Structure formats: structure tokens, C-alpha cells
Amino acid sequence: MKLLITLAWRNLWRNKRRTLITASSVFFAVILALIAESMIKGSHEAMINNMVKLSTGYIQLQDSLYEDEPSVDHAFMFDNSVKQIMQQNSHIAYIVPRFESYMLAATDQATRPVMLRGVDFEAENLLNATSHKLIAGSLLDKTDQSVLLAEGLAQRLKMQVGDSIILVGQGFRGMSAAGIFPVKGIVKISLPRLNDRLIYMPLAATQQLFGAEERLTALLITPQDLTQTDKLAQELRAKFDPKWFKVLSWKQMMPSLLQSLKLDRASGMLIIYMLYLVVGFGILGTVLTMMLERQREFGILLSVGMKRGQLALITFVETVFISLIGVAAGLIGGLPILVYMHHHPIRFGKEMEAMFEAYGMEAVMPFALDTEVFSSQAIVVLLITLIIGLYPVLKVFRMNILKAARN
Amino acid sequence: MAVIETIGLTKIYNETIVPVKALHEVDLSFDQGEFTSIVGPSGSGKTTLLNMLGGLDKPSSGQILINRKDITTLKERQLTNFRLQHIGFVFQSYNLIPVLTAIENVSFIMLLQKHSRKKIDQRAREILEQVGLGDRLNARPSQLSGGQQQRVAVARALASRPDFVLADEPTANLDTQSAFNLLDIMEKLNREENITLIFSTHDQRVIERARRVITLVDGAVAGDEKRQQ
Structure with a gap:
């Protein structure tokens, strides 16, 4: 040879x-x-x-019915059993809790449908550096009862930092969700469709607004190794009862x-x-x-x-x-x-x-x-x-x- | 004892179109240690006979017995192995492997035969010494003269001590002095190692040195002269 x-x-x-x-x-x-x-x-x-990062996250844990009917009625309890599964998995880099719902936003001059995103800013920052998107005003504290408006939405509603916005929607299980919130800051979101409708609010205030304390519409999960997203989703799917929970990867949530x-x-x-x-x-x-x-x-x-x-x-x-x-x-x-x-x-x-x-x-x-x-x-x-x-x-x-x- | 025997050896080219009879009913026998020239005009069948004896071509009819084994019945793979183990070839244009040195060219056949490295090296040096190229072991063919290249080719053919060596016009491309040198070497090796040598040639210098001269005309044996030297 x-x-x-x-x-x-x-x-x-x-x-x-x-x-x-x-x-x-x-x-x-x-x-x-x-x-x-x-x-x-x-x-x-x-x-x-x-x-x-700006929309679905890499993996989402949702209530089993939420994907087909994204209503706050299908928000799930973010209790210790869920937290434990997340903590025990070493392939998870961090989790980002969210409570999202469409609402009607009104000022004295205009009304628009908006997406209210209740977030834990510390966690959200890890995912998409929300704090870097601030172009006016200041960021929200955990206990704040105010909101951040996306730049496009603020322009459409002709609102500035310091103005107040009225939010009206349907709360958890038939409750009504309505309130008036001061605008504490304005953020520029690089996705135009979000920039025109997104409102950030602290998670606790959002849950309170909807009467859904301790509940989330989605828990976003970021893998340690992004190339292993599908594998981690598969792993998590095995841990949750499909009768109550659904684990979706971004490929399933954004097929287009x-x-x-x-x-x-x-x-x-x-x-x-x-x-x-x-x-x-x-x-x-x-x-x-x-x-x-x-x-x-x-x-x-x-x-x-x-x-x-x-x-x-x-x-x-x-x-x-x-x-x-x-x-x-x-x-x-x-x-x-x-x-x-x-x-x-x-x-x-x-x-x-x-x-x-x-x-x-x-x-x-x-x-x-x-x-x-x-x-x-x-x-x-x-x-x-x-x-x-x-x-x-x-x-x-x-x-x-x-x-x-x-x- | 006959090393090679041909019985009714016939070769016809283009059998179905325009048949050309290259060999016709050739019966020959070569003994161990013979130094034979096959002579004849161009187209007389010299090369065809050599190709048949070397198992490179199949006869249309007849038998070729080498050490009493009919090689016309062998399959290609068996023939390849047979050539490797039993026959040495020397070609008119030397046909050394240009990327190998003299000693590597000589070792080549033995390496294919899977002899031990030590044995191969020893034998390659020994035979290159015998052909007078002991000082050119590491020269590539391009660094050697035509005569030297042909001597390496002879050394390559003889190194593995084959049953017989077939040489197709080995001196055709050599000047007189190189041809004589080569013939001296081949004669010496023939005598010392008792290897059967069969040449096809036009070259009078080779014919004069041969101990047996077979003349082919139109594919048939026209003469078979044995000489005492």
C-alpha cells in the first residue's frame, strides 16, 4: 500500500x-x-x-390550547412544578416569562389595537436587549404601573413620555382588563409590525391588569447551544403532560x-x-x-x-x-x-x-x-x-x- | 526440461472481418537457461509470439505450456498473477516508472510480489551492481542514459528471478556500445542465474550472441538453429 x-x-x-x-x-x-x-x-x-428574539423566542412553553386560540383564558400557572423542570435542565441558558394579549389602546385623539407584552425586564434584556432599544424616557421597574410604547405606536397615537394611555381588553376568564397607565419611555423595535403596536408593561402589573396572577401566556426558553434548539424542545416535550402543555420551537411558531x-x-x-x-x-x-x-x-x-x-x-x-x-x-x-x-x-x-x-x-x-x-x-x-x-x-x-x- | 512449450499455437486477428493470420501452428519448446533470439521480418509474428508467451494475448487456438501448465486456460486475474510470479519483461523503450529511482524501479516487481523489505533491498542492490549501476541507485530514469535505463529495465526483469524473461527488441534504441554492454550483462546473468531469455529482434548484434535463433516468416517457424558457444 x-x-x-x-x-x-x-x-x-x-x-x-x-x-x-x-x-x-x-x-x-x-x-x-x-x-x-x-x-x-x-x-x-x-x-x-x-x-x-423579538417575537417568539427559541422555544416556548404554552398552555396546550393557546396555540390554536391565543386567549388569556389559556394562560398557564407558572408554579414550582414548571420552575423545577426548568431549573433541572442544564441545557437551558435562561427563561423569559411573558404575558401577552391584544388590547385596545386609546388616547383622547385616537384608538388603536395594540399588543401588550408583560415582561420581566431583566430576563427580557437577556433575550433581546430591550434596554438598548430605549430612545426616550426611562426603563420600567418591576413594580412600576406604567408602560413603554414602541416608537411607531407612539407616533401613530401622537404620544410622548409623560402622557397617559388607556388600555381596554378582556381579562382572565371573563374579567375585564382596563386601566390608565403613564408612558414612562419609548423604545424603537426593529421589526416594523411590532414597532407599530407593541406596549411593554412589567409582568406583575400585566398579570394584575388581567386578573391572572402567577399566570403566563408563554414561557420563552433559550438553549445553551442554539444549534440544539430542536433537541431541547424534544427533551422538554417529554417532561410536560401534553394534555396541559405544549412545547414549540421557533420553527413551529414561525413556519413562514x-x-x-x-x-x-x-x-x-x-x-x-x-x-x-x-x-x-x-x-x-x-x-x-x-x-x-x-x-x-x-x-x-x-x-x-x-x-x-x-x-x-x-x-x-x-x-x-x-x-x-x-x-x-x-x-x-x-x-x-x-x-x-x-x-x-x-x-x-x-x-x-x-x-x-x-x-x-x-x-x-x-x-x-x-x-x-x-x-x-x-x-x-x-x-x-x-x-x-x-x-x-x-x-x-x-x-x-x-x-x-x-x- | 522445457520451461515453455507451444503446441499448434495460432493467432488470427479480425477473425470475423478480414482475417489476418499472425501465427500459424507454431510448435516450439524452450529449455531452462536458453538464450534465444526470435528473428524475422516485420509482421512475421515475433511480437505476437512474445505477447502470447507473456500471457498478454490469447491465442485463437493451440496451447502454451509453462512448466507444464497451460496458461491459455487461465482467467485474467490468474494470468496477472502468473506474469508477476513467473515472467520478466524487457521492453524496447525501457518503460521504467519515471517517478521511481533506479533501485525503486528494480524493487517494484518484488514489492508487488510481497517479498520482505530487507530481501528486496539486498537483491535490488546486488543486481544493480551486476548491471554496473551500483553507483546510480538513487538516480531517476530521466537522469540516466538510454543504455543505463535499459540496464535498469533488465535488472528489474531479472531481480525477482523469474522462470524466463521476454525481451522485445531490447537493443533497438541503443547505440552500439550500449547494446554490447547490455548483451554482455544479459549473457552473464543468463549464465550465472540460469534464467531463460527470449528476445525478439532485428538486431544482428543480438542474433550473433544468441545460442538459439528461431526464424519466423509469415507467422510460421521457418528456421530453428541451435549454436554452440
Whole structure:
């Protein structure tokens, strides 16, 4: 085996220029594919993070009926049994309790439907840095009986910090929920549909308003490892009686986001597939030339007693070597580029901001930097090579020794 | 005792279209240690006969017995193994592996035969010494002259001590001095190692040195002369 590997390696360098050109085509294709993959993955991660953090969270625990009928009547008791399950699970980074309901907001000039979100600001801050979104006034304390208005809503209602807002809705199990609350601050939410209707209130005050003390409409759960979200959701599902509780991941709560990401990924992959095609044809060209040039040599080797399998292995290993050199160089060369781009993402101009804001994102093109980006490129290019490597193998097995030796 | 025997060996190319008879009812026998030249004009069937004896081509009819074993009945895999274990080849264009050094080229067949490293190294050095290339062990073919390359090819063919060596016009590309050197070496190895050598050649220098000359004309044996030297 050592002899065959040595032969394959040395054969590569018989025509240094050709080997280097082929390896270079793999190198550049890997780098371009890395950048494309990192961009797609990075922008998707950013989109997911923005959407998920501002709306559903990664995983939600709800009352079993809440998903189909999101009414405060289906708020669940956040008691010790639930808290214990959360505390015992080491895969949970933190939990964010919420009490949400649609209400009618009124001022002396206008009335609008709004979403009231009762939150524990400390926990909410961990999820989406709510405090950083404050653009006027001040944040709420746990015991405050006041509200924060989203910037868009404040504009529509023509309200400012210090004004009071009337909230009217249906409380828990037939109670009425109504009150007048001073506006303590205004926050800018990057998701437009939320920015136009969201009102924050301390959790305790919200529960009190709805007459649903100790109850939550949703408990948001953030995994330690975000890539393990589905696994954690599955784990939690097993802990709760499905008769009373439902555990949903963001993919289940926002299927449209998942669909649009898939669509976007498909178009991005088209570019990457074209790069793979370039790599494939580059290697195939070299392999074809190599096979033509060395017909005679192969015939002689088979004549003197080398088995077809051994010769096939040599040609196969040569193809794999070329690819390995290109892939390894591409990964090594791509790493510093991606590290730089990850820390210095491309910033878009003002005109692009609105488009990005629609997705709740900053107008930047972030680059993902995880092992999957690198491993997927390496695996795909190696797979392409392995498939191309089968060509010389087949040729060797079909080779007529005499014809080849006379070539 | 005959190492090789051919019985009614016939080869017809293009049997179904325009049949070309390359060999016709060839009956020959080669004893251990013979130094034989197969001569004849172009197209007389020399190379075809060598290809048959080397198990590289199948006859249309007839038998080839090597150590009394009919190799025409062997399957390809068995033939490959047979060639590896029993036959040495020397080609007109040397056909060394360009990426291997002289000693590696000589070791190559023995490595395929899976001999021990120590034994291979010892034998490769010994035979390269015998062909006068003891000081060029680590030279690549491109660093050797044509004559030197052909000597490495001879060393490669003989290193594994095959039952016989088939050489297809081995001196055709060599100048006179290199050809004589090569023939001296082959004669010496033939004598010392008692290996049967069969050449196909046009080269008068080879014919003069052979102890047996078989003449082929139109695929048939036209003469078989044994000489005392």
C-alpha cells in the first residue's frame, strides 16, 4: 500500500504546473464557496436571531390550547412544578416569562389595537436587549404601573413620555382588563409590525391588569447551544403532560420564516453548485489528460504483473490528493478571510436600511464562522472528487493491456 | 526440461472481418537457461509470439505450456498473477516508472510480489551492481542514459528471478556500445542465474550472441538453429 501511495504522490508532481493549476482551481472554488456559504449562513442566523428574539423566542412553553386560540383564558400557572423542570435542565441558558394579549389602546385623539407584552425586564434584556432599544424616557421597574410604547405606536397615537394611555381588553376568564397607565419611555423595535403596536408593561402589573396572577401566556426558553434548539424542545416535550402543555420551537411558531429562509438558501446554493461544477470540470480535465498521457505506462504496469485494482487505486489516490491539496489550501486560505469578515461585516448604505429593517435586521451582511461552513465545503468537494476519481478506476478496469502498452 | 512449450499455437486477428493470420501452428519448446533470439521480418509474428508467451494475448487456438501448465486456460486475474510470479519483461523503450529511482524501479516487481523489505533491498542492490549501476541507485530514469535505463529495465526483469524473461527488441534504441554492454550483462546473468531469455529482434548484434535463433516468416517457424558457444 505504501508503494502505491508513494507512486500516486510522486506521479502528481510529474507535471507540477498542471497539478498546481488544478489544485488552484479547487483552492479558489473552495474559498468562493466558503464565502458564499458563510454569507448565506451568517445572514440567516442574523435573521433568525432578530426575528426569534423579538417575537417568539427559541422555544416556548404554552398552555396546550393557546396555540390554536391565543386567549388569556389559556394562560398557564407558572408554579414550582414548571420552575423545577426548568431549573433541572442544564441545557437551558435562561427563561423569559411573558404575558401577552391584544388590547385596545386609546388616547383622547385616537384608538388603536395594540399588543401588550408583560415582561420581566431583566430576563427580557437577556433575550433581546430591550434596554438598548430605549430612545426616550426611562426603563420600567418591576413594580412600576406604567408602560413603554414602541416608537411607531407612539407616533401613530401622537404620544410622548409623560402622557397617559388607556388600555381596554378582556381579562382572565371573563374579567375585564382596563386601566390608565403613564408612558414612562419609548423604545424603537426593529421589526416594523411590532414597532407599530407593541406596549411593554412589567409582568406583575400585566398579570394584575388581567386578573391572572402567577399566570403566563408563554414561557420563552433559550438553549445553551442554539444549534440544539430542536433537541431541547424534544427533551422538554417529554417532561410536560401534553394534555396541559405544549412545547414549540421557533420553527413551529414561525413556519413562514423557515420557508423564506429555505427559499433564500436554495438560490444561494445555486451559486455554490456552479462553483462545485467549476471544481468538478477542473479536476475531470486533469484526470482525462492524465489518463490519455499515461496509457502506455499503465499498459506496461499491467503487463509486468500489477493488478488492475492496484493501478486503479493509484489513479484514484492521485485524484484525491489533488483535491485534498486544493481543499486544504482553500480552507487554510479561507479561514483568515472569514475571520476578518465575521468581525468586520459588510455595511450597506442608507438606501438598503429599509429593506433590512423589514426583517428586523441591521443593514449589514454578517458572515457566519462555524465549523459546519468549513466542513460542508470540504466534504462536498471531496465527494465530487471521489465521484470523478471513479472515471480512471473504470478506465483501468476496462483497459486493453496490449493496446495501452502499444499506445 | 522445457520451461515453455507451444503446441499448434495460432493467432488470427479480425477473425470475423478480414482475417489476418499472425501465427500459424507454431510448435516450439524452450529449455531452462536458453538464450534465444526470435528473428524475422516485420509482421512475421515475433511480437505476437512474445505477447502470447507473456500471457498478454490469447491465442485463437493451440496451447502454451509453462512448466507444464497451460496458461491459455487461465482467467485474467490468474494470468496477472502468473506474469508477476513467473515472467520478466524487457521492453524496447525501457518503460521504467519515471517517478521511481533506479533501485525503486528494480524493487517494484518484488514489492508487488510481497517479498520482505530487507530481501528486496539486498537483491535490488546486488543486481544493480551486476548491471554496473551500483553507483546510480538513487538516480531517476530521466537522469540516466538510454543504455543505463535499459540496464535498469533488465535488472528489474531479472531481480525477482523469474522462470524466463521476454525481451522485445531490447537493443533497438541503443547505440552500439550500449547494446554490447547490455548483451554482455544479459549473457552473464543468463549464465550465472540460469534464467531463460527470449528476445525478439532485428538486431544482428543480438542474433550473433544468441545460442538459439528461431526464424519466423509469415507467422510460421521457418528456421530453428541451435549454436554452440
